[in-house]
Amino acid sequence: MTDFLSGFATALQPVNLLYCFAGVILGNIVGVLPGIGAIAAISILLPLTFSLDPTTAVIMLAGVYYGAEYGGSIASILLNLPGTASNAITTLDGYPLARRGEAGLALLTAQISSFSGGTLGIVAMVVFSPLIVSFSLSFGPAEYFATLLLGLVAGASAIGAGPLKGIAMVAVGMLFGTVGLDLNSGYARFDLGIPNLLDGLSIVAVAMGLFGIPEVIANISASQSQEKPIAVNARAMYSAFRRLGTIVPSVLRGASVGGLLGPLPGAGPTISSFLAYSLERSTTRNPEEFGTGRINGVAAPEAANNAAAQTAFIPTMTLGIPGTPTMAIILGALMIHGISPGPQLVVDHPDLFWGLVASFWIGNVFLLMLNIPLIGVWARLVAVPRRFFFPVIVALVCIGVFGVSNSTFDIWMVLLMGVLGYVLRCFGFPPAPLLIGFVLGPMVEEYLRRALMISAGDYSYLFSSTTSIVIHCLTAGLLLWSILRGFRKKAPQPAG
Amino acid sequence: MKTLRDAGGGLLIATIGLLFLLGAGDMALGDLRNMGPGMLPTALSVVAIGAGLAIAVIEVLRGSGGAIGFDFRALVCVAVAIALYAVMLEAAGVVLTTIVAVFVLALARPQLRAAETLVVGIALSVFAWAVFVKGLGMPLSFLPDF
Numbered sequence: 072m073t074d075f076l077s078g079f080a081t082a083l084q085p086v087n088l089l090y091c092f093a094g095v096i097l098g099n100i101v102g103v104l105p106g107i108g109a110i111a112a113i114s115i116l117l118p119l120t121f122s123l124d125p126t127t128a129v130i131m132l133a134g135v136y137y138g139a140e141y142g143g144s145i146a147s148i149l150l151n152l153p154g155t156a157s158n159a160i161t162t163l164d165g166y167p168l169a170r171r172g173e174a175g176l177a178l179l180t181a182q183i184s185s186f187s188g189g190t191l192g193i194v195a196m197v198v199f200s201p202l203i204v205s206f207s208l209s210f211g212p213a214e215y216f217a218t219l220l221l222g223l224v225a226g227a228s229a230i231g232a233g234p235l236k237g238i239a240m241v242a243v244g245m246l247f248g249t250v251g252l253d254l255n256s257g258y259a260r261f262d263l264g265i266p267n268l269l270d271g272l273s274i275v276a277v278a279m280g281l282f283g284i285p286e287v288i289a290n291i292s293a294s295q296s297q298e299k300p301i302a303v304n305a306r307a308m309y310s311a312f313r314r315l316g317t318i319v320p321s322v323l324r325g326a327s328v329g330g331l332l333g334p335l336p337g338a339g340p341t342i343s344s345f346l347a348y349s350l351e352r353s354t355t356r357n358p359e360e361f362g363t364g365r366i367n368g369v370a371a372p373e374a375a376n377n378a379a380a381q382t383a384f385i386p387t388m389t390l391g392i393p394g395t396p397t398m399a400i401i402l403g404a405l406m407i408h409g410i411s412p413g414p415q416l417v418v419d420h421p422d423l424f425w426g427l428v429a430s431f432w433i434g435n436v437f438l439l440m441l442n443i444p445l446i447g448v449w450a451r452l453v454a455v456p457r458r459f460f461f462p463v464i465v466a467l468v469c470i471g472v473f474g475v476s477n478s479t480f481d482i483w484m485v486l487l488m489g490v491l492g493y494v495l496r497c498f499g500f501p502p503a504p505l506l507i508g509f510v511l512g513p514m515v516e517e518y519l520r521r522a523l524m525i526s527a528g529d530y531s532y533l534f535s536s537t538t539s540i541v542i543h544c545l546t547a548g549l550l551l552w553s554i555l556r557g558f559r560k561k562a563p564q565p566a567g
Numbered sequence: 568m569k570t571l572r573d574a575g576g577g578l579l580i581a582t583i584g585l586l587f588l589l590g591a592g593d594m595a596l597g598d599l600r601n602m603g604p605g606m607l608p609t610a611l612s613v614v615a616i617g618a619g620l621a622i623a624v625i626e627v628l629r630g631s632g633g634a635i636g637f638d639f640r641a642l643v644c645v646a647v648a649i650a651l652y653a654v655m656l657e658a659a660g661v662v663l664t665t666i667v668a669v670f671v672l673a674l675a676r677p678q679l680r681a682a683e684t685l686v687v688g689i690a691l692s693v694f695a696w697a698v699f700v701k702g703l704g705m706p707l708s709f710l711p712d713f
Contacts, residue, residue, distance in 0.1 A: 119698075119703065122703060159621050200609065222627060235618050235621055235622050235625070236573070236576075236618075236622060237583045238575070238614065238618050239580045239614075239615055239618035240580070240624060241611075242580075242584070242611045242614040242615040242618060243580055243583055243615055245607075245611050246583070246584070246587045246608060246611045246612065246615060249587075249607060249608045249611070253604040254606070255602075256595070256603065258594060258595070258603075258604040260588065260590075260591070260594060260605075261590050261591075261608070262609060284649070287645055288638065288641045288642050288645045289636075289638070289641070290643065290656045291641045291644070291672065291675045291676065291678050292638055292640065292641045360650075360661065375658070421614060453645050457574055458676065459687060460667070461672060462574070462665075462669040462672050462673075462687055462688070462691055463691060465645065465649065465652075465668060465672060466652075466665050466668065466669075466691055466692075466695050467695070468649075469649055469652035469653075469656070469668075470652070470656070470695050470699050470707070472706070473656060473705070473707075474699060474703060474705045477705065479652075479653045479654075479656060480655075481655060482649060482652050482656070483650075483653050484647060484655035486646060486649040486653065487651060489645070489646070489649065490646055491643065493578055493642060494576075495579065495635065496636050497572075497637045498572055498576030498579065498619055498635070499572050500574065500576045500580075501574065505644060512611075516607050519602075520602055521599070523600065523602065524601075527598025527600070528599070528601055529600075530599075530674070
């Protein structure tokens with residue numbers, strides 16, 4: 072607790088406050104705009120943060136991430152179009168509420184639930200992070216290898232497109248990760264004689280190419296529906312305050328679901344919000360009212376996705392294992408700054424870790440204070456024609472990636488990854504497992520080879536501690552579950 | 568019309584795996600007790616080829632394809648715009664490159680709104696120059712160097 076309070080000393084420094092504010096505003100904006108997600112925004116912003124202090128950089132990037140969860144609900148409620156994937160479920164009850172003239176109530180519910188969910192997620196992070204750190208400080212290469220393997224399998228099985236597709240994409244991502252100098256032997260792998268490849272593929276180019284460019288290609292020629300978003304002003308929100316009493320249990324349930332699922336590799340805010348909504352339906356006596364505009368149907372998923380957005384940082388920061396592609400990019404940002412997240416980070420750089428956690432709460436307060444009075448502004452932003460955004464994204468991606476190493480080589484890499492990502496997307500292969508494989512792959516190889524070096528090639532060392540056996544069992548269980556789930560899903564439609 | 572959607576992706580992944588397998592051919596494998604630099608790439612290539620082919624075979628056997636929404640015109644326009652940045656950015660400066668790229672991107676849409684595109688291009692290039700060159704000090708020029 073005192074650690075957390077001391078984090079405010081870091082987070083309240085003017086420069087950190089400024090970038091936290093900038094991060095949450097940007098996050099809110101990309102959340103409000105359907106079609107641009109936090110992951111694209113964060114990879115575009117990455118080059119801009121290289122000149123910053125690492126703490127400030129991560130505070131800003133994290134702000135974009137959880138800020139998008141706030142903004143995403145606004146588009147869901149006013150336009151029936153989810154701003155980000157994790158706000159999709161909010162359209163079910165949020166839009167009907169807005170249609171019958173209660174947009175103010177729906178928006179206020181979403182904002183208050185987001186804030187409460189985020190706050191509870193931060194509390195969970197403050198309580199559990201030190202426990203995980205003290206437990207994982209004893210991890211050796213075998214335990215790290217086991218945890219990373221769990222992260223890879225979770226990344227492969229979470230996409231819901233079948234385990235084979237996930238494994239194939241993770242393998243390709245890990246292959247991309249092997250490009251460059253091999254640290255153990257000094258051998259240059261797949262460098263094709265190009266000096267730029269010796270350092271490996273740039274995570275900025277890979278992330279921008281896989282997540283930013285395919286989004287542009289898929290949406291650039293789409294004609295936008297002419298439907299006007301529902302008008303709303305701040306007064307409608309203030310007058311709705313007294314009607315919020317009934318959402319308290321929904322918020323608590325939603326935040327619990329999100330807080331528990333957030334740290335799990337591959338689960339994340341989107342799955343949390345869907346589960347919270349179905350849990351909410353199952354706890355009421357008249358579930359048929361859901362979908363017609365119940366504020367509990369807005370409160371639970373919004374509390375869940377914000378809680379999950381905060382607790383997702385627990386494994387990323389304390390173990391160095393990102394559960395979602397966005398976390399993989401934030402991990403990559405830290406590594407570019409020469410900081411490798413893990414238990415040692417929390418011990419060696421408590422100001423960074425606790426400053427970040429404290430900034431989360433400050434950012435959540437900023438978002439609440441921004442969104443309620445300024446709701447009219449955000450509502451108008453929903454209506455901006457989206458054709459204006461695509462050239463902006465392409466320009467920011469290309470010039471931004473040039474700045475990483477002041478070379479046009481990375482722009483070509485973005486082009487290659489963008490075309491690959493778009494083609495794979497058209498074939499129904501989501502890019503998230505590829506990025507997770509790309510980030511975790513080199514770490515898996517390093518720990519495996521280090522473990523084998525310690526044990527002189529004896530594989531039983533990998534299973535020599537209770538911790539690693541338990542983690543390997545989890546991995547095997549997860550793999551089995553995703554295979555079985557694949558069979559069950561296909562069963563009702565055998566003829567296809 | 569039923570297309571072999573998964574199979575296409577599976578074959579693409581198998582091809583990527585094959586390219587990496589060929590590239591890993593001259594790396595020292597080592598053995599399982601003491602891995603060389605080629606061990607993991609070779610193993611991963613085999614996994615990618617195997618999984619990719621398995622996806623393709625399963626879909627051909629099941630015959631359960633989905634529709635592919637492939638926008639070739641948008642793909643070409645976006646790809647050309649990115650390539651323009653790669654080719655022109657250092658020599659032609661931020662403004663000219665961005666305006667040309669914005670016009671190429673506008674060709675992806677059914678009708679070209681020339682005036683609007685020009686305004687977007689100018690505003691965007693000035694914004695990009697202010698952020699990246701003035702703000703972040705990137706070594707790029709505003710206009711072409713003659």
